[in-house]
Amino acid sequence: EVQLVESGGGLVQPGGSLRLSCAASGFTVSSNYMSWVRQAPGKGLEWVSVIYSGGSTYYADSVKGRFTISRDNSKNTLYLQMNSLRAEDTAVYYCARALSGWSSRGYYYYYMDGWGKGTTVTVSS
Amino acid sequence: SYVLTQPPSVSVAPGKTARITCGGNNIGSKSVHWYQQKPGQAPVLVIYYDSDRPSGIPERFSGSNSGNTATLTISRVEAGDEADYYCQVWDSSSDHLVVFGGGTKLTVL
Numbered sequence: 001e002v003q004l005v006e007s008g009g010g011l012v013q014p015g016g017s018l019r020l021s022c023a024a025s026g027f028t029v030s031s032n033y034m035s036w037v038r039q040a041p042g043k044g045l046e047w048v049s050v051i052y053s054g055g056s057t058y059y060a061d062s063v064k065g066r067f068t069i070s071r072d073n074s075k076n077t078l079y080l081q082m083n084s085l086r087a088e089d090t091a092v093y094y095c096a097r098a099l100s101g102w103s104s105r106g107y108y109y110y111y112m113d114g115w116g117k118g119t120t121v122t123v124s125s
Numbered sequence: 126s127y128v129l130t131q132p133p134s135v136s137v138a139p140g141k142t143a144r145i146t147c148g149g150n151n152i153g154s155k156s157v158h159w160y161q162q163k164p165g166q167a168p169v170l171v172i173y174y175d176s177d178r179p180s181g182i183p184e185r186f187s188g189s190n191s192g193n194t195a196t197l198t199i200s201r202v203e204a205g206d207e208a209d210y211y212c213q214v215w216d217s218s219s220d221h222l223v224v225f226g227g228g229t230k231l232t233v234l
Contacts, residue, residue: 037168044209044211044225044226044228045160045162045211045228047222047223050223094167099173100215103156107155107156108156108215109156109174109215110215110222110223111158111213112158112160112168112170112213113173115168115169116167117166117167118167
């Protein structure tokens with residue numbers, strides 16, 4: 001069973017930094033695609049970043065250059081280093097395991113089959 | 126940037142059928158996935174590959190995708206189905222590789 005537990009959220013001032021962690025169990029982080037998705041208060045879901053099993057990383061334009069996704073294979077843990085935080089980064093941050101590949105119809109698929117409960121980040125002075 | 130459009134809200138009486146649409150340019154050429162999110166909880170995958178259900182998801186949940194519209198259909202709606210529903214695709218040309226629809230609030234009357 002996929003289990004994900006986020007931690008590290010909190011209140012931080014604009015311009016500050018925070019590192020989120022996501023401890024995984026039931027599967028191996030390094031063998032899977034792992035994503036961060038956030039949800040601002042009262043808003044919808046917004047994809048933030050992904051790290052592929054091979055180590056490649058990708059980011060939403062809104063966080064590119066400020067956030068860094070990484071993993072520690074020995075701890076089976078995913079991280080999100082967030083720098084230069086802004087008020088608009090205020091959200092619940094979820095980590096999720098992603099499955100991807102090519103469907104029988106020839107279309108690329110990417111979906112998240114397991115989610116953590118989330119950790120809240122508040123950026124405010 | 127690829128945009129997915131969902132109606133903000135859908136209302137349905139218990140026992141009836143709810144249909145939640147997700148519009149996108151030629152979305153029929155993509156794989157669409159659906160998530161259910163109840164208040165204060167994390168999203169849960171309810172449909173993947175347009176129409177497949179993860180284990181543990183009732184058969185009442187089904188999906189289709191063609192042309193410019195994907196649809197999540199919930200048959201014999203129950204009070205426990207009341208939630209926000211999000212569609213999602215992968216789009217390599219977008220600034221967000223993973224694109225979510227704006228979400229639809231399903232209200233069970």
